[in-house]
Amino acid sequence: MTEQAILQRNMSSVNNTLNFIDHMDDEKKPFSGEAHLKQPVQPEERYSCKICDLSFPTKSDLEKHREPRVAIKPYPCEVCSASFWTKRDLEQHIRTHTGEKPFFCDVCGTSFSIKSNMRSHMKVHTREKPYSCEICNQSFSYKLHLNRHIRTHTGEKPYSCEFCDQSFTDDSNLKQHVRTHTGEKPYCCGVCGMSFSRRFILTRHMKKHTGKDPNSCEICNKTFSDKIHLKVHMLAHR
Template sequence: MESADKIPESPLTRNKQNLCEVCGLEFSKRVYLKIHLQKHEGEKEYVCDICKSKCADQSSLKEHKKTHAKVFTCELCGYVCSANSKLTRHLRTHSGERPYSCDVCKSTFANSSDVKVHMVVHSDAKPFSCDYCDYKFALNSSLKRHLRTHTGQKPYSCNVCGYACSVSAGLKRHMLTHTREKPHHCHICGSEFSERFRLKKHLEMHANEKPFPSGLLEFSNQIL
């Protein structure tokens, strides 16, 4: 019969210092806990009740929640977000900046994700069909906008005057009548405009000037 000192030690014990925060098991030694944690590697059981992001353990979740405590505010309209990257994207709605472009048609976009969505229009696939007419679309979002021409739905409304429209871009243009913002600037003479198409019309005036303003054609193509 083996003596008691030769009986292998069980890794499991009631030891709060070596507690697995994932499943609640307790271990006699730290090394056993580390080996055990490898089983949980890649598991994400802890869910943020604010944004529903998942974390591997309780301590990671606590660190994640600290990101929600950080507040970034737009000085132009008061928009509030939890990350500086989100604020940067939001500011482009005021400045009109569109730093991402399509390699096929040179259309420009405010966000890189918009370029990926846009690339679908260059394919032949149009899987989204209108139930009211024969129109077909490459994007489901395009179909939804089109359907409003049949239903008359206007889901976007102004919280200042009650004006309603069928597309979000229409509401953004309308809001400029309240804020008096003019985010589109002429790089030649500095004139400011509330809408991109007005800037394009203005640039056509410069196109008739002699000598022809340097770089105008390239700039005009970028705002199409």
């Protein structure tokens, strides 16, 4: 190889090396300059959990996070298979097994398993009726009763029987009706053991044993549909 050819080969190798060094220097340069700063920053899309407000970069991460919350409730009942999100809900549920009713009405002594039910009951004594019908202005102590009343105006019957085509304005009437199909009789006489599908039939039956209405006032003989109203009435005789 001639001296000139060797010189050209060496120069070519040096140029390649210099080009590689320049390229590496460019790679190491920080992101700066007006051109870079002018680039719009796109907000990163996040997927938020509706239960605890944590957010995740992908939908699959969110679904993995939610799986244990949907499947496992941390407070199981030791008596039955029910489970609950909070200890408070579990404690309220356990009272359905034990029959415990720690909340008492100061007026008539009626007891309740849930404090909110006791507060709702107090409207019987105060005669408070905060729920009014916008159509006829009739007032009610409970929103449930207002909703039931409104259906007398609208004709709505959202509770349907699974055994026939009848429908009802409230679920209590549906439950009573379903018993005509199932034969269920949940109201039992404590004297003779006979059972009945409706409470008022049991009340009427009890007269055969006692000779009087079980929910009647011993002082004035006035009768009532249930023990709660009888207890309220008895206060008038004090």
